[in-house]
Amino acid sequence: MAQKIKVVQCGLGFAGASLIRSMLLKRTVECVGAVDKYNGVGRDVGDVLGLGTETGIRVTDDIDEAVGGSKPDVWIEATQSKIVDIYPRVKKALSSGINVITLAEEFANPWYFEPELTKEIDAIAKKNNVTMVGTGFNPGLWLDVWPFFLSGCVYHIDKIKIQYMSDLSPYGRSPDVVKNYGFGLKPAEIEGSLKNGSDKSSKGTIGIIHNLAGCLGFELSDVRVRVRPLISTVRQDFSPVVVIEPGEIHGSMVDAYGICNGKEIIEIHKGACCKPSLEVPGFGEEPHTEAVIEIVGEPNLKSSLSLKSENGWSTTAPRLLNWIPFIMKAKPGLLTDLRDFPLMGAIY
Amino acid sequence: MAQKIKVVQCGLGFAGASLIRSMLLKRTVECVGAVDKYNGVGRDVGDVLGLGTETGIRVTDDIDEAVGGSKPDVWIEATQSKIVDIYPRVKKALSSGINVITLAEEFANPWYFEPELTKEIDAIAKKNNVTMVGTGFNPGLWLDVWPFFLSGCVYHIDKIKIQYMSDLSPYGRSPDVVKNYGFGLKPAEIEGSLKNGSDKSSKGTIGIIHNLAGCLGFELSDVRVRVRPLISTVRQDFSPVVVIEPGEIHGSMVDAYGICNGKEIIEIHKGACCKPSLEVPGFGEEPHTEAVIEIVGEPNLKSSLSLKSENGWSTTAPRLLNWIPFIMKAKPGLLTDLRDFPLMGAIY
The missing domain is CATH 3.40.50.720 (NAD(P)-binding Rossmann-like Domain)
Structure with missing residues (x-):
């Protein structure tokens, strides 16, 4: 051997x-x-x-x-x-x-x-x-490698759209996560506490868009990014240290667009929240990570990926x-x- | 340049x-x-x-x-x-x-x-x-490359299950397809006409199972394959040369299992029929190809892939x-x- x-x-x-x-x-x-x-x-x-x-x-x-x-x-x-x-x-x-x-x-x-x-x-x-x-x-595979892999299966690409949602509820006890995402704050209160999380998310996502575009051969003229809080519509009593009331923040969403020749050719919506089923129709109740990639081109490909494990969600x-x-x-x-x-x- | x-x-x-x-x-x-x-x-x-x-x-x-x-x-x-x-x-x-x-x-x-x-x-x-x-x-990507790619994202695999369905309705005019799949025949009549298609499908699928198992490091003791006709429950009047009545054949399904240490570690269900929405819940009406891969292991991964194009379905x-x-x-x-x-x- x-x-x-x-x-x-x-x-x-x-x-x-x-x-x-x-x-x-x-x-x-x-x-x-x-x-x-x-x-x-x-x-x-x-x-x-x-x-x-x-x-x-x-x-x-x-x-x-x-x-x-x-x-x-x-x-x-x-x-x-x-x-x-x-x-x-x-x-x-x-x-x-x-x-x-x-x-x-x-x-x-x-x-x-x-x-x-x-x-x-x-x-x-x-x-x-x-x-x-x-x-x-994470999400190295989800936002980079997997879309790139799928791009090898088509003749040409007009647009790649990636939707990604991870479930934060298992991290409800972590003070860092609670602070970064502003769990339990009102949208008006997020200035200080969500800002750190937002900056990190948006810089990371800009890096992903540049990386993916470069590998796909697109020359970007612009990358537009917006971070927005996700607001719970229900009471979430999911951990001994955090209770989120309706109207309070339970996560965030990064919307990012890579622009090439005036067109949005890469679109990423990367979310993380405590109760993803509130944000994504059909998202199950068990903690997991889910994403959907759409390649608009010839041919059109649509692929979903979901990951569940008792020991965490990262691939x-x-x-x-x-x-x-x-x-x-x-x-x-x-x-x-x-x-x-x-x-x-x-x-x- | x-x-x-x-x-x-x-x-x-x-x-x-x-x-x-x-x-x-x-x-x-x-x-x-x-x-x-x-x-x-x-x-x-x-x-x-x-x-x-x-x-x-x-x-x-x-x-x-x-x-x-x-x-x-x-x-x-x-x-x-x-x-x-x-x-x-x-x-x-x-x-x-x-x-x-x-x-x-x-x-x-x-x-x-x-x-x-x-x-x-x-x-x-x-x-x-x-x-x-x-x-x-086709289905090189769907049954071989894609499951192998996903296998690179997990620690270990207990089982891979692949379900694949392609829509034959656009091929309704092709005499070869009509003959190979036995479109419009009764299950009792398939002996001669379905046989050619069955043999080809099952040999191809056995090849896929051996190939995938070898690349994944599984030593197979046995491969079990069964080909069964798919029977339409409705009248299908989808091409000028073929009409399928309820109770008549509109496609076929290959069920294949790779056995390692007495366990089914690879399971493939590879179907092709005229109206996949009759066979797979949620399968849309537009002609396309769809598959679902499940990796049972650590972590569990589930991925779907669907392909639509005006110019055909192959990647x-x-x-x-x-x-x-x-x-x-x-x-x-x-x-x-x-x-x-x-x-x-x-x-x-």
């Missing part, structure tokens, strides 16, 4: 924990290290994650030890969203000849967020003959895991999910 | 005609030859296809002239379904240093249908440093066209859509 690919998991949050659980069941990859600053330093990862079994892998917060210790092939970075925040660890891993895969949001289209740092990371990877891949966090972590065999034979340098993912789109 | 990729289109049937129409609008590819045995030999292809404009490309049935004439980079073979039937042209093109892309059904999984000839074609391509790609005809021809830039830089030899398509699936 071929040797297993050795992986260090950095970040034992929600995604990191599920990645380790999955790796322990795989025949082709092996988790050889676990890194976290906060969770269970010094303890066995099986104990920290409540697996009911010892794994022999001790959680460390010593990056040098994790990089140098077990000669890993791949470093999975599942910690923060921003390139600047994860840069020191990424640099150390790449410089040590370790391939890196990350789900940091900004790495879905790093040239947009940090052009200089991105060039530097690409150079470090090339110099050390290794590869870095940014898969971007990003599994996609990241499935990248592992590919990164081992990929060309050196910084790749991204959409531009360098082994996938084809429409040609022009 | 980079030089356009030169393409010869062999076969001016439905797919071939739409491929040429699309190529004439592209900036990156150029049609430099048109080959057909029956349609418009000696005439300008613009005239033959009713484009209302001269293209300067004259339809030829002289394969040597087409292969040698305009130094094409790519040969598109969109004629017949069977490997043995297209082999002579494929061999000539590959031997002349031309890459080949085909939608011939058997080329989706050629090792299953013609293992010896497949080895030979692979060797010829490698010897001449060119690539051949089989995309397979195969556009996908074939979008392969052109990839084949120019692909490794030499025989590739297939699913095994060598730049796409990743679940790892094990």
